[in-house]
Amino acid sequence: MSRIYLFTSLCLLSHFTIVASVEDLYIKSLKKSKQVEVFELTEDKSISDLNTIESSLYPSLDIVNENTYENRYPNFSSTNKELDSEVYLSMKQKLFQGGAEFALYDYKKVVPKQARALKEKNLAAYYSQFATLYFQVSSAIEEYERIDGLLSNLRKRVSIVKKRTKIGRDRKADLFALESQLHRLEANLVATKALVRSSITDFRNFSGLDKIEGLKNRIDPLGLKLSKNVDLENIPELKSLKFDYESSVLESKIEKANLYPQIDLSASYNLDKNEGGDRDWGVSLNVTLNLLDFGERSSKVTSKKIVERINSAQVDFTRRNSINRWNTFVRNFEAKKNELITLRRALDRSRAAYQEQLKDLDKGLVTQIEVIRSLDDVIDLEKLAIRSSLEVKSIFYQANAYLGNIPKG
Numbered sequence: 001m002s003r004i005y006l007f008t009s010l011c012l013l014s015h016f017t018i019v020a021s022v023e024d025l026y027i028k029s030l031k032k033s034k035q036v037e038v039f040e041l042t043e044d045k046s047i048s049d050l051n052t053i054e055s056s057l058y059p060s061l062d063i064v065n066e067n068t069y070e071n072r073y074p075n076f077s078s079t080n081k082e083l084d085s086e087v088y089l090s091m092k093q094k095l096f097q098g099g100a101e102f103a104l105y106d107y108k109k110v111v112p113k114q115a116r117a118l119k120e121k122n123l124a125a126y127y128s129q130f131a132t133l134y135f136q137v138s139s140a141i142e143e144y145e146r147i148d149g150l151l152s153n154l155r156k157r158v159s160i161v162k163k164r165t166k167i168g169r170d171r172k173a174d175l176f177a178l179e180s181q182l183h184r185l186e187a188n189l190v191a192t193k194a195l196v197r198s199s200i201t202d203f204r205n206f207s208g209l210d211k212i213e214g215l216k217n218r219i220d221p222l223g224l225k226l227s228k229n230v231d232l233e234n235i236p237e238l239k240s241l242k243f244d245y246e247s248s249v250l251e252s253k254i255e256k257a258n259l260y261p262q263i264d265l266s267a268s269y270n271l272d273k274n275e276g277g278d279r280d281w282g283v284s285l286n287v288t289l290n291l292l293d294f295g296e297r298s299s300k301v302t303s304k305k306i307v308e309r310i311n312s313a314q315v316d317f318t319r320r321n322s323i324n325r326w327n328t329f330v331r332n333f334e335a336k337k338n339e340l341i342t343l344r345r346a347l348d349r350s351r352a353a354y355q356e357q358l359k360d361l362d363k364g365l366v367t368q369i370e371v372i373r374s375l376d377d378v379i380d381l382e383k384l385a386i387r388s389s390l391e392v393k394s395i396f397y398q399a400n401a402y403l404g405n406i407p408k409g
Contacts, residue, residue, distance in 0.1 A: 022134045022397065023407040025209065026127055030409040032208035039122045046115035054108050057101055059093040063271075088270040095265050095285075100257030107250040114243035120404065121236040127406040131397035133206055137199040139390040144192045146382045151185050154375070158182050161368065174368030181372050185379065221340060221392035226333050226399055232322040236404045241318055245311035252304040258297050262288045329399040336395060340388040347381040354378050 030036050068084045094101070158178055164170040204212060232238070269281045290297065354374045360366045400406070 022131050026130055026407050027409045029207040029209050035126060039119045043115040043119045050108055050111040057104060059091055062090045064088055064090050087272045088268050091267045093265045096263040097257055100254045103250045103253040110246050114247050117240040117243045121240040124236040124401045124404055124406055128398045128401035132394045133203040135390050135393045137203050139386050140196040140199045143386045144196050147189050147192055151189055154182050177372055178368055221389045224396045226330050228330055238318050241315045245315050248308040248311045252308050255304045256301045333395045336392045340392055343385045343388050347385050350377045350381050
């Protein structure tokens with residue numbers, strides 16, 4: 001099945017004129033990837049948790065069926081024991097929560113932004129890895145096609161040299177050396193085919209995409225550019241940490257409010273009473289102040305304060321290191337571009353040298369061994385150039401993902 005899939009993919013890629021870009025496939029994967037589904041569900045859960053906390057600001061209304069078995073007159077006979085049953089509506093409203101309600105109003109504004117920022121941060125990391133795997137597949141396919149083309153030409157040469165050897169025009173040693181090179185290149189093709197297969201598998205598993213035709217990208221890595229001057233204050237990672245810090249500050253205030261008096265308003269309306277059938281109501285105002293909890297509340301406040309300090313430190317650390325990290329992206333990107341330029345020049349010269357060697361071989365100026373070595377140089381440089389191109393494109397897309405420059409689905 002995997003061989004059929006690989007063959008089908010390669011055939012499709014060879015004949016495609018319109019190629020699926022990394023951006024197009026990324027947008028498609030947003031509907032397929034289970035990782036993205038987890039990101040979205042995590043955001044939904046944060047909103048749901050917020051609704052639970054927010055509900056403490058509003059009154060609660062319950063209907064209560066209370067059954068009490070009691071002995072009303074203990075000095076008399078046991079026949080005075082009876083079951084007292086009543087049904088009533090009960091309403092409770094927290095009037096003052098030590099100031100927590102004021103922090104909650106701000107908290108419910110921050111949490112949706114925090115959840116969205118976390119999802120954007122996760123999507124940026126997802127896009128970075130997605131693009132890397134995309135280019136690994138396309139580069140593996142390109143390497144396969146280059147080696148296959150060289151192998152096709154080499155087979156023709158072997159066939160010619162065999163005929164020349166039979167009539168004494170070429171030495172057997174040269175034929176054996178040429179056949180050895182042919183077998184090495186065939187083994188190389190098998191290894192590259194396995195690389196294509198594993199790259200496609202990794203990409204499919206990561207992206208959730210079933211169909212990934214058109215991965216033979218048309219991006220010229222030398223046409224890509226990264227600017228040194230960018231806005232690093234709004235990168236997804238830092239933005240998410242800022243909201244984490246803002247949220248932790250409010251959570252600390254909410255927790256600290258438990259140290260202060262709590263005021264509740266309670267009201268009840270009796271719907272039914274088995275004795276006398278009376279209907280009555282009652283309203284009570286309750287003030288609660290904890291006197292002793294063996295440090296439980298203060299420990300919780302301390303823990304929230306520590307989380308607040310941790311988040312603040314992470315914001316400062318990320319802000320300071322974002323400059324160094326971006327400069328590293330730019331330096332590595334430019335270095336790899338220069339490497340690719342040099343490798344392409346070397347490859348052009350190596351191809352030209354190989355063609356000249358073939359001409360000189362026909363004239364008897366060089367041996368088959370020299371031509372074989374020249375072809376080996378071409379093969380090695382082809383691989384190095386393809387992999388260098390992969391690194392340039394990967395760094396470029398990773399850097400843009402770091403800035404949050406990702407396609408919007």
